[in-house]
Amino acid sequence: MIEAAHLHKSFKLRKPGPRKGLRSLIGGPTFVKEAVRDVSFTIASGEFTGFIGPNGAGKSTTIKMLSGILHPSSGSVRLGGIDPHRRRVETARTLGVLFGQRTQLWWDLPLRDSFEVLGAMYRMDPQRRRARLAELDGLLRLGEFLDTPVRKLSLGQRMRGDLAAALLHEPPILILDEPTIGLDVSAKRDIRSLLRGINEELGTTILLTTHDMDDIEQLCGRVLVLTDGTLSYDGPIGGLRSRIGMPASIEATYRTLEQAQAAWSALQRLDSASLAAVGLQERTLTVQCSLEQSRFMDVLRKLEAYGELEDARMREADFEDAVQRLYAN
Template identity: 90%
Template sequence: MIEAAHLHKSFKLRKPGPRKGLRSLLGGSTVVKEAVRDVSFTIASGEFTGFIGPNGAGKSTTIKMLSGILHPSSGSVRLSGIDPHRRRVDAARTLGVLFGQRTQLWWDLPLRDSFEVLGAMYRMEAKRRKTRVDELDGLLRLSTFLDTPVRKLSLGQRMRGDLAAALLHEPPILILDEPTIGLDVSAKRDIRSLLRGINRELGTTILLTTHDMDDIEQLCGRVLVLTDGALSYDGPIGGLRSRIGMPASIEATYRTLEQAQSARQKLSQLESGSLVAIGVQERTLIVQCSLEQRSFMDVLRQLEAYGELEDARMHEADFEEAVQRLYAD
């Protein structure tokens, strides 16, 4: 659905001269900044993919190249086989875009009127546009504020309206840039549920860029990480944790405190670094282990040999911490 091949984008920036003001700008030399370097990936139909990276990594530049706003310095983009830089109209029908900090709705018009304007822009027949708005109303729950001016909508309502606007012309691809930015916990949960439904019920291919790691972890089956303009990771979230080498935490509750303390002592005598005792809280022994070296069931069998287990729970490393470590590397 989305194909990016060896994308590269560089910008020429003017370096100010020794004098101040306009003469300095006109007389200064230029430097070339590489914003994106040899980025390649393919996103299949129906995939929900996260696209993350620190500020200045080149995410926005890549998104703009994918959507046809910017031309790559080299490399190519295809959206359902369409080059968005050469066939802009066809690409626009294929793609829906939502920028969380910008709206494509008309500020002083009722939401319904914004849909009429957008429908005319996409040359949708009036009957089809009305049917589509009804479909989106059922999915996004718009009816209570369809006739409210956009400027009077809450942030959560406006985001639902923007989602509907991006989906109005039935695009198979949706690119989202910070769709939950500024929303409270309840509104974020609502938007995530809606995005999950759009992906599952409509089969829409979604590329999501965000700084909210909860968005990525709850919605995406795959994550792309951009660092210093280059793709540093492409794979599942679990694989990202493994790549960083962050251990999982296991809480094993024994029948008695003595058993938990004995298990800790026996583990501390082992030289293996794949299973490390952290401490005992009441009857619960807390250990850390590398899931790359040992499976959870293998660890569980070893812990059961030290006493009678009543319960065992595993907690994988925090996803946000794993991402921050990757950025730092």
């Protein structure tokens, strides 16, 4: 549904220096900045994909090329088989876009009027527009504030309105840029639930750009990581943890305190890259292990050699820590 092939985007910028304002009028030395370099990926119909990276990595530039706002310096984009730079009208019908820090709603109009204007822009049949709005009302719970001016809506309500605006013309593709920015915990939970419903119930293909790793982990089955303008990872979240080599933690509770202390002492003397004791609290021993080198059950067998286990729980590496480590590399 979304195809990006060898995308490259560079910008010609003026070198900083004294008399910067004068240089912008009469010219001066320039340099070329490569924002995106040879980025390729394909997103299938109905997929919910995360698109992440540090500030300045080229995410916004890539999103603008995908949506037809920017022309790539080289490479190509297809949205449902359409070139967004050559067939802009078809692209507008194929794509819905939501930018968390900008709104496509009319500030002083009631929310309902914004939908009427957007329906006219997309040349929707009035009856179909009303039916579609009823569908979105059931999904996004818009009824309580449809007749409220946009400027009086809460941030969470406005975001729901913007989601409805992006989906009004029934686009098969939705691109979201920071849709939960500035929202409180409750509003974020609501928006995540709504996005999950849009993906599952409407079959919408979604590409989500965000700095909130909870959004990615709770919503996306796949993640693309952009660093320094290049695609450094494309795959499942679990594979990202494995690639970085983040250890998993196992909390093992022994039957007696003496057994836990014996295991702690033995593992402290053990020189192993795949298993290390990192904490002991009463009868519970915490170890870190590499699940690429040892399976969970193999680790448990090693721990049972020091005494009878009453309970054992595994905690995988925190996703945000894995991403930050990838950025650093």
